[in-house]
Amino acid sequence: MPAILTLNKISKTFTDKPGQALLALQHITLDIYAGEFFVFLGPSGSGKSTLLRIMSGLETAYEGRVVLDAVIWHVDISFVFQQFALLPWLTVEENVGLWLIAQKIDQKVLHERVADELKLFGLEKFARSFPKELSGGMRQRVGLARALVTQPKILFMDEPFSELDSFTAEELRQELLKIWIDRKMTIVMVSHNIEEALELADRIAVLTPRPGRIEKIVDNPLSRPRHKRSVEFYQLYDQLYALIKP
Amino acid sequence: MSFSKAKCVKIYKSRRHVLVTLLVIVIPFVFFLVFSRLVKIATASLFFDLAVSFWRLLVAYAIAAVIGWLLATSFYHGKRATLALPIFDVLQSFPVFAALPLVALFWGPSSSTVIFFLVITVIWPIFFSILSSLKLIKHDWQEAVAIAGLPTFDYLQLFILPVTIPGLITGSIIGLGEGWEALVATEIIVGAKPGLGGFFALFAHNIPITVFGIIGFLIFIFSLNKLIWLPLLEWSHRTMEE
Numbered sequence: 001m002p003a004i005l006t007l008n009k010i011s012k013t014f015t016d017k018p019g020q021a022l023l024a025l026q027h028i029t030l031d032i033y034a035g036e037f038f039v040f041l042g043p044s045g046s047g048k049s050t051l052l053r054i055m056s057g058l059e060t061a062y063e064g065r066v067v068l069d070a071v072i073w074h075v076d077i078s079f080v081f082q083q084f085a086l087l088p089w090l091t092v093e094e095n096v097g098l099w100l101i102a103q104k105i106d107q108k109v110l111h112e113r114v115a116d117e118l119k120l121f122g123l124e125k126f127a128r129s130f131p132k133e134l135s136g137g138m139r140q141r142v143g144l145a146r147a148l149v150t151q152p153k154i155l156f157m158d159e160p161f162s163e164l165d166s167f168t169a170e171e172l173r174q175e176l177l178k179i180w181i182d183r184k185m186t187i188v189m190v191s192h193n194i195e196e197a198l199e200l201a202d203r204i205a206v207l208t209p210r211p212g213r214i215e216k217i218v219d220n221p222l223s224r225p226r227h228k229r230s231v232e233f234y235q236l237y238d239q240l241y242a243l244i245k246p
Numbered sequence: 247m248s249f250s251k252a253k254c255v256k257i258y259k260s261r262r263h264v265l266v267t268l269l270v271i272v273i274p275f276v277f278f279l280v281f282s283r284l285v286k287i288a289t290a291s292l293f294f295d296l297a298v299s300f301w302r303l304l305v306a307y308a309i310a311a312v313i314g315w316l317l318a319t320s321f322y323h324g325k326r327a328t329l330a331l332p333i334f335d336v337l338q339s340f341p342v343f344a345a346l347p348l349v350a351l352f353w354g355p356s357s358s359t360v361i362f363f364l365v366i367t368v369i370w371p372i373f374f375s376i377l378s379s380l381k382l383i384k385h386d387w388q389e390a391v392a393i394a395g396l397p398t399f400d401y402l403q404l405f406i407l408p409v410t411i412p413g414l415i416t417g418s419i420i421g422l423g424e425g426w427e428a429l430v431a432t433e434i435i436v437g438a439k440p441g442l443g444g445f446f447a448l449f450a451h452n453i454p455i456t457v458f459g460i461i462g463f464l465i466f467i468f469s470l471n472k473l474i475w476l477p478l479l480e481w482s483h484r485t486m487e488e
Contacts, residue, residue: 058389079393085386089408089485098404102395132487 003031004154004186005055010064012050023211024050030205030214037180037187039201041194043244047212048190049158055188056156075103078152080160084139086131093118093127096146103150117149137168148179157189161196173199194240198233199226206243215243258477267473274466281462285455292445299442302357303429306364307422314372315414319406322380338370346435355437367428368421375417376410383409412482419475426467
């Protein structure tokens with residue numbers, strides 16, 4: 001399988017406080033393959049969000065090399081944020097349309113694509129609402145619609161479901177899986193939830209904290225749809241748990 | 247949906263709100279009318295003085311708002327900020343009236359002199375208020391906009407402009423408050439006529455006229471705030487709420 005994204009000895013040191021250099025990531029090297037669902041799993045402080053920002057180009061100060069496949073442009077990258085990161089002065093449809101502006105498409109096409117995406121996430125009724133009028137679950141639907149409307153080749157997700165209640169989170173995970181199978185993009189997600197990682201991922205990189213290092217990359221051979229109550233699921237769960245809490 | 251069309255700004259909550267505020271703007275004019283009749287000065291010349299002074303302030307405010315916004319948005323972050331902000335800080339505390347006689351020497355007791363001094367008075371509250379609203383930009387928003395990869399014009403229109411509006415409004419309220427003060431002072435010092443400064447200078451020995459003049463002046467400023475700035479301020483805070 002061809003690598004769509006390669007990380008070569010990525011290290012990141014935070015020097016915010018003078019005299020206190022904090023090594024957040026140390027020598028991260030791995031390949032991410034086109035079309036796979038890849039999850040970075042680790043406790044807080046393992047630098048997984050920082051790593052995601054380095055991969056997506058949001059963070060530019062680091063050591064090592066990030067190599068993207070030649071077919072990937074800035075517009076092919078999308079991001080879902082933990083805290084949704086919607087702009088409060090724009091309506092739902094404007095928030096979703098914002099990321100399409102850079103693609104310089106016709107206004108009419110832009111409008112149609114935004115409408116389609118809103119429909120997919122059941123947001124048509126809220127097109128003219130402002131983010132503050134929506135519940136957390138609805139806000140993250142807007143966040144997902146905004147990320148997907150650009151038809152990205154790589155979708156980065158930073159703990160996208162951790163701010164939501166467990167019912168809404170489960171519902172959105174199922175919707176995401178459907179869209180992922182449908183559109184065949186690459187998803188790189190960060191999570192601290194073992195069950196979530198096992199439910200979604202093809203491969204899981206376990207990160208350990210201080211400094212953030214890859215403990216192990218675990219293949220997830222469970223066939224889809226996955227049954228969270230199966231013996232195999234629990235075996236993998238225990239294996240991952242043992243890696244995180246040695 | 248259209249990003250380019252100007253949206254109808256709903257700053258008033260209800261029709262009653264509009265009516266009450268409209269009433270408020272009528273009061274100062276009635277006051278001036280009655281007042282000028284009582285003290286037997288020409289009503290027309292009083293209104294003319296007020297209009298000329300108001301026009302000077304308006305021109306100065308427009309210039310200060312544009313320059314203040316451009317300066318704030320150009321110098322709010324990065325290396326430029328560390329270099330420029332201390333300079334602005336010094337400039338801000340510069341006693342502008344010290345240079346008044348010198349400038350009056352070139353431009354005389356003209357509107358240009360008054361407007362020039364108003365601009366350098368009004369600009370600082372506007373500049374620093376916009377700066378502080380730019381400092382409050384959330385990291386999250388910045389990242390969302392970075393992923394969007396907006397072209398410069400859209401970036402300014404859809405991100406920087408909305409973020410700076412609360413600061414612009416707060417700065418305008420403070421700046422205009424100081425502006426009225428500087429306006430009358432400058433007009434009196436350089437002897438610019440017509441204008442409110444000229445009015446107060448003319449009646450310097452008449453205590454009732456001066457007192458009532460100041461009261462009328464205060465009602466006028468209060469009405470203006472009530473009609474325009476306070477609703478705008480409330481609206482701008484509403485739009486930034488999360």
